[in-house]
Amino acid sequence: xxxxxxxxxxxxxxxxxxxxxxxxxxxxxxxxxxxxxxxxxxxxxxxxxxxxxxxxxxxxxxxxxxxxxxxxxxxxxxxxxxxxxxxxxxxxxxxxxxxxxxxxxxxxxxxxxxxxxxxxxxxxxxxxxxxxxxxxxxxxxxxxxxxxxxxxxxxxxxxxxxxxxxxxxxxxxxxxxxxxxxxxxxxxxxxxxxxx
Amino acid sequence: xxxxxxxxxxxxxxxxxxxxxxxxxxxxxxxxxxxxxxxxxxxxxxxxxxxxxxxxxxxxxxxxxxxxxxxxxxxxxxxxxxxxxxxxxxxxxxxxxxxxxxxxxxxxxxxxxxxxxxxxxxxxxxxxxxxxxxxxxxxxxxxxxxxxxxxxxxxxxxxxxxxxxxxxxxxxxxxxxxxxxxxxxxxxxxxxxxxxxxxxxxxxxxxxxxxxxxxxxxxxxxxxxxxxxxxxxxxxxxxxxxxxxxxxxxxxxxxxxxxxxxxxxxxxxxxxxxxxxxxxxxxxxxxxxxxxxxxxxxxxxxxxxxxxxxxxxxxxxxxxxxxxxxxxxxxxxxxxxxxxxxxxxxxxxxxxxxxxxxxxxxxxxxxxxxxxxxxxxxxxxxxxxxxxxxxxxxxxxxxxxxxxxxxxxxxxxxxxxxxxxxxxxxxxxxxxxxxxxxxxxxxxxxxxxxxxxxxxxxxxxxxxxxxxxxxxxxxxxxxxxxxxxxxxxxxxxxxxxxxxxxxxxxxxxxxxxxxxxxxxxxxxxxxxxxxxxxxxxxxxxxxxxxxxxxxxxxxxxxxxxxxxxxxxxxxxxxxxxxxxxxxxxxxxxxxxxxxxxxxxxxxxxxxxxxxxxxxxxxxxxxxxxx
Ligand code: SF4
Ligand code: SF4
Numbered sequence: 001x002x003x004x005x006x007x008x009x010x011x012x013x014x015x016x017x018x019x020x021x022x023x024x025x026x027x028x029x030x031x032x033x034x035x036x037x038x039x040x041x042x043x044x045x046x047x048x049x050x051x052x053x054x055x056x057x058x059x060x061x062x063x064x065x066x067x068x069x070x071x072x073x074x075x076x077x078x079x080x081x082x083x084x085x086x087x088x089x090x091x092x093x094x095x096x097x098x099x100x101x102x103x104x105x106x107x108x109x110x111x112x113x114x115x116x117x118x119x120x121x122x123x124x125x126x127x128x129x130x131x132x133x134x135x136x137x138x139x140x141x142x143x144x145x146x147x148x149x150x151x152x153x154x155x156x157x158x159x160x161x162x163x164x165x166x167x168x169x170x171x172x173x174x175x176x177x178x179x180x181x182x183x184x185x186x187x188x189x190x191x192x193x194x195x196x
Numbered sequence: 197x198x199x200x201x202x203x204x205x206x207x208x209x210x211x212x213x214x215x216x217x218x219x220x221x222x223x224x225x226x227x228x229x230x231x232x233x234x235x236x237x238x239x240x241x242x243x244x245x246x247x248x249x250x251x252x253x254x255x256x257x258x259x260x261x262x263x264x265x266x267x268x269x270x271x272x273x274x275x276x277x278x279x280x281x282x283x284x285x286x287x288x289x290x291x292x293x294x295x296x297x298x299x300x301x302x303x304x305x306x307x308x309x310x311x312x313x314x315x316x317x318x319x320x321x322x323x324x325x326x327x328x329x330x331x332x333x334x335x336x337x338x339x340x341x342x343x344x345x346x347x348x349x350x351x352x353x354x355x356x357x358x359x360x361x362x363x364x365x366x367x368x369x370x371x372x373x374x375x376x377x378x379x380x381x382x383x384x385x386x387x388x389x390x391x392x393x394x395x396x397x398x399x400x401x402x403x404x405x406x407x408x409x410x411x412x413x414x415x416x417x418x419x420x421x422x423x424x425x426x427x428x429x430x431x432x433x434x435x436x437x438x439x440x441x442x443x444x445x446x447x448x449x450x451x452x453x454x455x456x457x458x459x460x461x462x463x464x465x466x467x468x469x470x471x472x473x474x475x476x477x478x479x480x481x482x483x484x485x486x487x488x489x490x491x492x493x494x495x496x497x498x499x500x501x502x503x504x505x506x507x508x509x510x511x512x513x514x515x516x517x518x519x520x521x522x523x524x525x526x527x528x529x530x531x532x533x534x535x536x537x538x539x540x541x542x543x544x545x546x547x548x549x550x551x552x553x554x555x556x557x558x559x560x561x562x563x564x565x566x567x568x569x570x571x572x573x574x575x576x577x578x579x580x581x582x583x584x585x586x587x588x589x590x591x592x593x594x595x596x597x598x599x600x601x602x603x604x605x606x607x608x609x610x611x612x613x614x615x616x617x618x619x620x621x622x623x624x625x626x627x628x629x630x631x632x633x634x635x636x637x638x639x640x641x642x643x644x645x646x647x648x649x650x651x652x653x654x655x656x657x658x659x660x661x662x663x664x665x666x667x668x669x670x671x672x673x674x675x676x677x678x679x680x681x682x683x684x685x686x687x688x689x690x691x692x693x694x695x696x697x698x699x700x701x702x703x704x705x706x707x708x709x710x711x712x713x714x715x716x717x718x719x720x721x722x723x724x725x726x727x728x729x730x731x732x733x734x735x736x737x738x739x740x741x742x743x744x745x746x747x748x749x750x751x752x753x754x755x756x757x758x759x760x761x762x763x764x765x766x767x768x769x770x771x772x773x774x775x776x777x778x779x780x781x782x783x784x785x786x787x788x789x790x791x792x793x794x795x796x797x798x799x800x801x802x803x804x805x806x807x808x809x810x811x812x813x814x815x816x817x818x819x820x821x822x
Binding site for chain 1: 228309362366368442449528555565567606609785786791796799800
């Protein structure tokens, strides 16, 4: 849902968009990465390495797994809530999310990390963690369009009975990043989509 | 009037088909193709379209063929391996042709992300003598769907619309026309010898079929003059790039810092190959770089062309190792491929550079491997675990080993640790036939006997399980069939099937009862049980495995991805002894523990209760209870 939400809001804001999503076998509890490209000129939907303006990591290890895409000066929004694997893959080290978050905080200059699952849960449902993260990205000025575009799309996408709780999650997430707003905006300007 | 919408490539194709006036649509779900039929089905009532999920791709194609014989506009949808199932009618159909129009949507899966093979439908089209269109974006997919219907009607041939994952499952802003379907009256079936394939007819039709390929090749060459999806451009160097499908976009992005340097040949009409245009393009080119995923299809076409016309041009692609022969492409793969072609060529065009990532990847701590596995609370886990237990008993009590033949669906993931319950998996329906084959060679192991168990899902059972059951029973195979009936086609997005009693468009339908089918096929012992109780499942598995001759159990449950879980479980730390059986035995992704701690159940627990039934200390309880 997250890629489509971003893409639709971006289109409403006047951009061209292209997304790539993972559907099917690979999706069953495996690592899943979606790409969203927004701009005046988009090529294919897959982002080349070292060119992503923003990585939204719904889980710490999955954020780290995709760092190769991040451009110099790009931003990271990461959910500190780890999804622990049931079985350790052969030869795979034990997963230490705190250490990984520490690494991300130390190495990504422009990062927002928080437990967005907790935030969503406190507001009513842990399932809205992805909504919280996208709202936070918008609230921190990391998206090339305003948060109103996002909410307009969400309102249409979400069944009525879940709308209120999602609105709460949305607002709280934006509030949670309000102090970062404006900070480092210059370095956050998009390199191939202009802010309108 | 036209409007701009965010559409997935598959949705764009569905809208294209509806715009083109499709009247009948049939298909079998398969990633990455399924959303085409789903979208058509959801609009079927509105536009008066007949839409259905068929039991398999052969049936779907033949149904659409019948409609097209009567003059209707038809589409049939499947994934690349589905085309193998449909290949029998397809190969004959190309000789016969159609009257209305017939578009065959086939989605390929380079990578592969969700498939057993990385096969290339462009090559299949070539093999079957059926034109293939290969769009590169959702917008092109929409436009080419319209073209496909038109071509099919004009040329009286079926047309393959081939996509790849990034086109099928990519979303983009797409401009589509209002759906005022282009009407085509259905003339109705007119009896004629042309519809009955006989050797004599085949002999007559074959030269015409070959002639059609030549005409189409010329027609596709003409498209370069006035069509946006075929184009030729001349660059300042003597190096050319040829590409089709989504690879074209990767190539254009790879060379964007060198605008106007390369000559570019872009085609979306890949088969029959537009030879005249290609020849035109090769004039003045000394080095040609072919960028394409999957098979070196275009590369071979260009090599042939160069040979036929004694052209002095170097051709770089997969065959000389410049590009990988397998796997999915992206911009970085294409940059490497172009660079290695440039290095071999005699040119002063500079190499292309990658964008360096912001973070030194060598410093990233090593990451856990997160492999796909059955969902938390999936009924298949209970059934697999029950068979594991039953097989353990059979081994310890009677010294009989068990072999588990899996099949295609979510339950292929029963191979994941710690279940390890899939010993073979080949293609749809093969679980039963392979088990039967193994049963006829039972004496292969030193200790004599082995019991053969075949797992099959409900949708797969209808797809190609039934014929395998009939054959196994008729030939006295000593097998146990476990039907994993989760009441949906789960892997591909929860499409209905004949066991459910709902059609593609949501109308009620006659339910085909799987257990009754098994009985009427002559399976000696048939049981149906609910899959939520572990002990009951173990008993049913044990009884079936001890039965001499073909036996079957239909395990009925629900897919958690569409049914709501009931509550969540929690580990009572006072009772938990830390034996970690719940982790070492089940592999439910909702439970984990770090080596030093007790098991912890995460939010994703759907409340199936399997771990609670497995725990020897009764330490796993419903959250509300604790
Ligand atoms: S009850 Fe146990 S086995 Fe079932 S989903 Fe929850 S944690 Fe997994
Ligand atoms: S989608 Fe349904 S059938 Fe597939 S693994 Fe999940 S619960 Fe099981």
